Amino acid sequence: MERLDKIISHAFSLSRTDAKKAIKSGEVCVGGEVVKDSSLKADYSSVTLGGKRAEHEEHIYIMLNKPAGVVSASESRSEKTVIDLVPEHLRRKGLFPAGRLDKDTVGFVLITDDGAFAHDILSPRKHIEKTYLVRTDKPMPLSLEEQFKNGVTLYDGSECMPADLKICKDKPDEAVVKIKEGKYHQIKRMFRVNSLSVEYLKRTAMGKLELDKSLKEGECRKLSKEEINKIKE
Numbered sequence: 001m002e003r004l005d006k007i008i009s010h011a012f013s014l015s016r017t018d019a020k021k022a023i024k025s026g027e028v029c030v031g032g033e034v035v036k037d038s039s040l041k042a043d044y045s046s047v048t049l050g051g052k053r054a055e056h057e058e059h060i061y062i063m064l065n066k067p068a069g070v071v072s073a074s075e076s077r078s079e080k081t082v083i084d085l086v087p088e089h090l091r092r093k094g095l096f097p098a099g100r101l102d103k104d105t106v107g108f109v110l111i112t113d114d115g116a117f118a119h120d121i122l123s124p125r126k127h128i129e130k131t132y133l134v135r136t137d138k139p140m141p142l143s144l145e146e147q148f149k150n151g152v153t154l155y156d157g158s159e160c161m162p163a164d165l166k167i168c169k170d171k172p173d174e175a176v177v178k179i180k181e182g183k184y185h186q187i188k189r190m191f192r193v194n195s196l197s198v199e200y201l202k203r204t205a206m207g208k209l210e211l212d213k214s215l216k217e218g219e220c221r222k223l224s225k226e227e228i229n230k231i232k233e
């Protein structure tokens with residue numbers, strides 16, 4: 001049993017204030033009866049808003065367009081985290097970023113409270129491709145595409161899995177890179193062994209799910225079941 005305003009807020013992605021307003025206005029029923037008391041406790045299955053049943057979802061999956069300067073962590077004493085950017089109506093206990101982007105990297109971060117799902121999509125054995133736009137300090141030689149395909153060896157001797165690099169024809173300092181693992185600073189290190197420095201890095205997709213272009217940096221939204229499945233495709 002949960003408070004009615006919490007049920008309405010979670011099930012219909014409304015802020016707590018808007019949920020309370022909807023309840024006050026008589027749009028919410030419990031067991032078919034209009035209830036105007038936000039503090040009443042109920043089960044999800046008995047609650048409707050405007051005739052639509054409140055569905056209880058066990059977990060939440062959020063797409064964030066991460067801005068630069070924010071850390072991919074759940075908590076930090078001194079720095080702003082990706083969790084700080086999640087609006088109140090999408091907040092749940094136990095939210096964390098499934099995979100990290102560096103502080104200066106921007107783009108798609110998946111935030112969830114589903115540990116098993118995160119473990120699954122982050123496992124290099126699952127081969128889930130992450131797509132990035134990258135800009136380097138100098139033009140990339142075309143031979144780099146072949147090198148990435150064969151697997152780059154980093155300065156510490158560790159080998160990267162084959163990666164897909166497509167250098168822009170008219171802008172050779174820009175490229176799209178797809179990698180299937182997530183070693184620490186991996187893309188920056190893959191370019192570093194080639195004496196190139198990454199000046200801009202943006203994650204644009206996880207699996208087949210692309211970053212929603214309508215999300216401005218710092219904005220996020222809940223993902224649908226179909227979208228979540230696209231990550232694993």
Ligand code: URA
Pocket residue numbers: 100101102103105184185186187188189201
């Ligand atoms: N590779 C990097 O070097 N940094 C990121 O943030 C992501 C991938």
